[in-house]
Amino acid sequence: MSDPSVVPSSVVSRLRAAGCVFAEEEARLLHAAAAGPAQLDAMIERRASGLPLEHVVGRAEFAGLRVEVDPGVFVPRRRTEFLIGRAVALARPGAVCVDLCCGTGAAAAVLLDAVPSAEVHASDIDPAAVRCARRNVVPRGGAVHEGDLFAALPDGLRGRVDVLVANVPYVPSAEVALLPAEAREHEPLAALDGGADGLDVLRRVAADARGWLAPGGRLLVETSERQAERAVAVVTAHGLPAEVLRDPEWYATVLVARRG
Structure with a gap:
């Protein structure tokens, strides 16, 4: 114009x-x-x-970056900026970072921009998300892999990951129908539905995370306020002591677990 x-x-x-x-x-x-x-x-x-604005314009603003967003791909939420802000604060220069359930790869892109010399990998099970994430992540020097959670990652990352961001779906199955139509009709169900109590994917991540984290490595997961206590129990059962951080302004709740 x-x-x-x-x-x-x-x-x-x-x-x-x-x-x-x-x-x-x-x-x-x-x-x-x-x-x-x-x-x-x-x-x-x-x-x-009813198409999400980000799908119409093909991009979203996230943590100071312009991130490309393709139709049918999960739109990065503003509240998730709290999660990635904690991840950046924990990542030392040269850190090995992973963005699981990456969607557009927004978290991986921020890590690449904010953490000097970081080695960043992202993965998603959705081919459309992987195609989109590659445009946001690869030009910045990161890698994007297609597959189911850790199965997508190079085996050489085992025991080396300093910061593991896993923005897993956490909406209970029975509540997906209550989401705004923009999400229900235009974003992949797999990116929203977390199973009966919303913690199914977190359980799978927690079960394998310790083997991928470096000593002292952190796992960061977005969850809801009412699920936080149960989410902590899930990760601590797998040997990852955790704390819950909150940002009232964005109604954001983040679990941070640590491998000893």
């Missing part, structure tokens, strides 16, 4: 009529991303139909 700072009021009105709570902000993003009036109109239609 010729002047991205001037957003037609009709764009805001159409988005507001479609139920977009932050219509003004979304209008600015769509207007700036569109190459011309025809593309802007098409983007507004896609957003009004």
